[in-house]
Amino acid sequence: MLTQAAVAQDRNPIIRWDYVVDQSDDIIAALLQHLELTLISVGLGLAVAAPLAALALRYRWTTSAITGFTGFLYTLPSVALFALLVPLFGLSRISTVIPLASYTLLILVTNIIVGFRSVPDSVIDAANGLGLTPARRVLGVQLPLALPSIITGIRIATVSTVGLLTVAAIIGQGGLGRLILDGLRRAFWTPMTVGALLSILLALALDGLILYLGRAATPWARRAAS
Amino acid sequence: MIGPSSQAAVPRDITLWEWLSDPATWTGPDGIWASLQETVLLCAIVVAVATVVAVPLAAWLAHNRRGEIGVTWMVTLSRAVPTFAIAGLLVPVSLINGWGFEPWPIFVALLLLALPPIYLNTYTAVRSVAPGAVDAARAMGFSERRVLVEVELALATTLIFAGIRVSAVQVVATEPIRAFLGGDGMGRYVRDGLGQNNDTLLIGGAILVATLAAVTGLAFGLLERTVLPEGVRRLKTTRAR
Amino acid sequence: MSALGIRLDELTKTFAAEAPPAVDALSLDITGGSIVALIGPSGCGKTTTLRMINRLIEPTSGGIEIGGADVTHRPVEELRRDIGYVIQQVGLFPHRTIAQNIATVPKTLGWDKRRTSERIDELTDLVGLDADMLDRYPDELSGGQQQRVGVARALAADPPVLLMDEPFGAVDPIVRARLQDELLTLQSELHKTIVLVTHDIDEALKLADRIALLNVGGRLEQYATPDELLRVPANTFVEQFVGEDRGVKRLQLSTVSQLPFNQGPVVALDSEVSEALAVMDVYRSTWVGVTDQNAFAGWVAGQDLRRGGDLRGATRYPPAGRVTPASTLRNAMEVIMNSNTSVAVIDDDGRFGGVVTLEAIRAELGLSGADPVTGAQV
Numbered sequence: 001m002l003t004q005a006a007v008a009q010d011r012n013p014i015i016r017w018d019y020v021v022d023q024s025d026d027i028i029a030a031l032l033q034h035l036e037l038t039l040i041s042v043g044l045g046l047a048v049a050a051p052l053a054a055l056a057l058r059y060r061w062t063t064s065a066i067t068g069f070t071g072f073l074y075t076l077p078s079v080a081l082f083a084l085l086v087p088l089f090g091l092s093r094i095s096t097v098i099p100l101a102s103y104t105l106l107i108l109v110t111n112i113i114v115g116f117r118s119v120p121d122s123v124i125d126a127a128n129g130l131g132l133t134p135a136r137r138v139l140g141v142q143l144p145l146a147l148p149s150i151i152t153g154i155r156i157a158t159v160s161t162v163g164l165l166t167v168a169a170i171i172g173q174g175g176l177g178r179l180i181l182d183g184l185r186r187a188f189w190t191p192m193t194v195g196a197l198l199s200i201l202l203a204l205a206l207d208g209l210i211l212y213l214g215r216a217a218t219p220w221a222r223r224a225a226s
Numbered sequence: 227m228i229g230p231s232s233q234a235a236v237p238r239d240i241t242l243w244e245w246l247s248d249p250a251t252w253t254g255p256d257g258i259w260a261s262l263q264e265t266v267l268l269c270a271i272v273v274a275v276a277t278v279v280a281v282p283l284a285a286w287l288a289h290n291r292r293g294e295i296g297v298t299w300m301v302t303l304s305r306a307v308p309t310f311a312i313a314g315l316l317v318p319v320s321l322i323n324g325w326g327f328e329p330w331p332i333f334v335a336l337l338l339l340a341l342p343p344i345y346l347n348t349y350t351a352v353r354s355v356a357p358g359a360v361d362a363a364r365a366m367g368f369s370e371r372r373v374l375v376e377v378e379l380a381l382a383t384t385l386i387f388a389g390i391r392v393s394a395v396q397v398v399a400t401e402p403i404r405a406f407l408g409g410d411g412m413g414r415y416v417r418d419g420l421g422q423n424n425d426t427l428l429i430g431g432a433i434l435v436a437t438l439a440a441v442t443g444l445a446f447g448l449l450e451r452t453v454l455p456e457g458v459r460r461l462k463t464t465r466a467r
Numbered sequence: 468m469s470a471l472g473i474r475l476d477e478l479t480k481t482f483a484a485e486a487p488p489a490v491d492a493l494s495l496d497i498t499g500g501s502i503v504a505l506i507g508p509s510g511c512g513k514t515t516t517l518r519m520i521n522r523l524i525e526p527t528s529g530g531i532e533i534g535g536a537d538v539t540h541r542p543v544e545e546l547r548r549d550i551g552y553v554i555q556q557v558g559l560f561p562h563r564t565i566a567q568n569i570a571t572v573p574k575t576l577g578w579d580k581r582r583t584s585e586r587i588d589e590l591t592d593l594v595g596l597d598a599d600m601l602d603r604y605p606d607e608l609s610g611g612q613q614q615r616v617g618v619a620r621a622l623a624a625d626p627p628v629l630l631m632d633e634p635f636g637a638v639d640p641i642v643r644a645r646l647q648d649e650l651l652t653l654q655s656e657l658h659k660t661i662v663l664v665t666h667d668i669d670e671a672l673k674l675a676d677r678i679a680l681l682n683v684g685g686r687l688e689q690y691a692t693p694d695e696l697l698r699v700p701a702n703t704f705v706e707q708f709v710g711e712d713r714g715v716k717r718l719q720l721s722t723v724s725q726l727p728f729n730q731g732p733v734v735a736l737d738s739e740v741s742e743a744l745a746v747m748d749v750y751r752s753t754w755v756g757v758t759d760q761n762a763f764a765g766w767v768a769g770q771d772l773r774r775g776g777d778l779r780g781a782t783r784y785p786p787a788g789r790v791t792p793a794s795t796l797r798n799a800m801e802v803i804m805n806s807n808t809s810v811a812v813i814d815d816d817g818r819f820g821g822v823v824t825l826e827a828i829r830a831e832l833g834l835s836g837a838d839p840v841t842g843a844q845v
Contacts, residue, residue, distance in 0.1 A: 077400070077436055079435055087428060126554060170403075197311075221562075
């Protein structure tokens with residue numbers, strides 16, 4: 001057991017910069033791994049959410065079942081999900097990505113549905129009246145107008161995935177979470193601090209990036225209504 | 227080295243059913259009942275503190291139509307905070323200040339997780355109470371405090387309860403990370419299962435944790451149904467979760 | 468493209484098997500180049516009928532011909548690109564600029580950039596938009612401007628047929644009146660075949676060449692010109708629908724130029740006083756008007772004349788108002804009400820064009836058997 005005295009040693013402050021510089025390769029590797037797994041998880045979540053949302057949009061009566069299902073997945077404790085997948089897929093990326101993707105489903109499905117449902121009926125009617133084929137109407141009119149809501153969903157999903165991914169360190173994945181656990185095991189604070197700070201910074205950076213990209217992709221939403 | 231309080235080895239070839247039906251699994255300082263108590267105690271305190279802090283603050287701000295920026299903070303907080311990272315970050319902080327590595331880091335991290343749902347729901351609910359009812363109360367001579375407590379809060383109770391429920395479920399679902407940060411609680415079986423490479427412990431631990439989260443949700447649901455007066459429950463507020 | 472006629476043949480639409488049809492075997496012949504208004508109470512199927520023409524709603528049975536060709540089996544998107552469609556809420560694409568909105572159908576048809584841009588400029592002029600609006604987004608425009616864009620967008624590929632569903636319902640009355648006038652001007656230049664759904668009988672009377680009044684289930688109660696509809700309503704339903712003030716409504720449809728010339732109690736300035744008095748007698752008027760070199764120069768009070776003096780020297784009072792040959796009978800009536808003389812003077816481009824009397828108006832409407840000049844019963 002550690003004593004207070006041992007902790008207060010000079011060699012173990014909250015953050016030791018020489019260590020950071022020294023281990024920068026490792027830290028950056030952890031950061032990149034974290035980023036990669038985040039993107040894969042959100043990407044997978046989007047790939048599953050899109051058809052689910054399409055189903056709910058096409059057959060309105062399925063909406064509450066789909067929302068209920070994705071909502072249920074959201075309440076499952078992350079530790080439990082990782083634990084259940086390990087016997088099946090081992091301490092691998094699959095065991096990490098599947099739970100994380102399933103946590104994104106609720107917000108992604110919800111926001112895709114809300115986005116499409118927010119397109120005014122008159123716009124759809126006009127699009128049909130002008131002779132646009134269904135494909136052109138969905139891709140050229142409905143999707144762009146649903147985009148703000150979808151992008152918000154992606155933002156929220158990404159940020160929360162970054163946070164949840166740190167927990168995946170318990171099964172050996174999880175980039176920045178590994179730094180945290182490492183530091184804990186060795187009673188060495190610097191990696192813990194670095195891991196924690198970087199995950200917060202990564203979340204904020206991705207949030208800002210997606211927000212910016214979203215605004216760039218939807219120029220009409222920025223102008224004030226007259 | 228920082229480690230859990232004790233790590234009882236479990237035979238690897240034991241089946242899940244055998245493990246669960248062995249009384250030794252449940253009793254004793256490492257037993258399920260003990261762990262359950264640890265978890266429930268921490269979570270209950272976190273949710274209670276969050277409620278006591280968030281409800282009055284949000285209600286008062288909403289009543290006075292102030293604090294819009296607080297809402298934005300809360301929303302950002304709820305989305306951007308990685309609980310595990312925060313808890314991890316706080317361990318050295320806590321140790322250096324002589325507060326030990328348990329329970330302060332995990333307590334603070336869980337508190338940050340618990341605040342947003344309660345705060346946001348309370349704020350929204352009080353904010354959207356029908357102005358007509360508030361006006362009528364004022365016209366009848368209610369003091370501002372009475373308006374807030376007897377009219378706004380009473381009508382907002384459904385949403386507030388929903389917020390507390392969501393918060394509690396989130397806290398219970400996230401608490402297992404405590405076992406990986408030097409503590410115990412219900413997450414210990416998953417931790418031990420990973421450490422010992424024991425699938426039974428892993429799956430058993432996972433089921434225990436998931437069941438607890440589900441039971442928490444149901445328990446609060448039941449509580450809402452019995453405690454809230456019929457008239458209040460029947461109100462459909464604009465944004466119930 | 469020259470205007471094409473539309474023919475509806477026993478057009479029927481049933482939505483639910485057990486329910487009565489929304490439109491029951493409606494047959495209608497719309498002449499090319501004319502404006503036809505579909506009007507009726509709610510549930511009469513006017514919007515359903517309109518939307519069957521461009522097959523936004525597919526007919527259950529019956530035929531639709533445009534320009535003599537059956538359109539019920541044509542590929543539907545192709546058909547719709549040949550038909551302009553304007554709706555009440557406009558439905559502009561919020562994510563595209565005004566120019567991009569207008570260019571929608573041309574772009575689908577594969578027009579090149581130059582042709583499209585020239586057409587956009589043409590249309591901007593035609594519907595009365597400012598060129599600097601083209602790069603703005605719809606939510607930056609007012610309701611009236613948005614609807615103008617909607618019309619431009621519908622006309623972009625120059626379709627021969629234009630369908631309009633309560634197009635001016637969402638704007639305030641002043642803007643609505645202006646848009647209606649502009650539609651009439653547009654039509655006089657373009658000669659499209661326009662089918663207009665409206666619930667406003669006054670709008671139908673103002674805009675349509677012919678009005679189809681529908682009853683519940685798409686039953687055609689009367690299909691006639693505005694004047695016929697007001698003058699000879701086919702049955703009680705029509706009577707009640709157009710309203711009890713049919714007579715007054717008709718006043719808006721006819722113009723002063725339709726009246727026969729009526730000199731009225733007006734004499735030349737250098738006439739004898741006796742002549743003036745005699746004319747006042749015939750018209751039973753206490754005033755006499757004088758013209759100076761064929762232009763109206765004012766009213767002289769009868770009692771001033773009787774006191775002595777001549778026409779030239781008598782005090783002249785200006786008329787309360789003037790009407791032109793293009794004024795509606797309703798305008799003339801306003802002026803008559805406002806004047807002491809009970810007569811409105813017609814100003815035909817500066818020259819005296821005669822007068823309008825109440826009796827003349829009533830005679831024109833066929834409301835009395837009195838002589839329009841003397842007012843004496845014939």
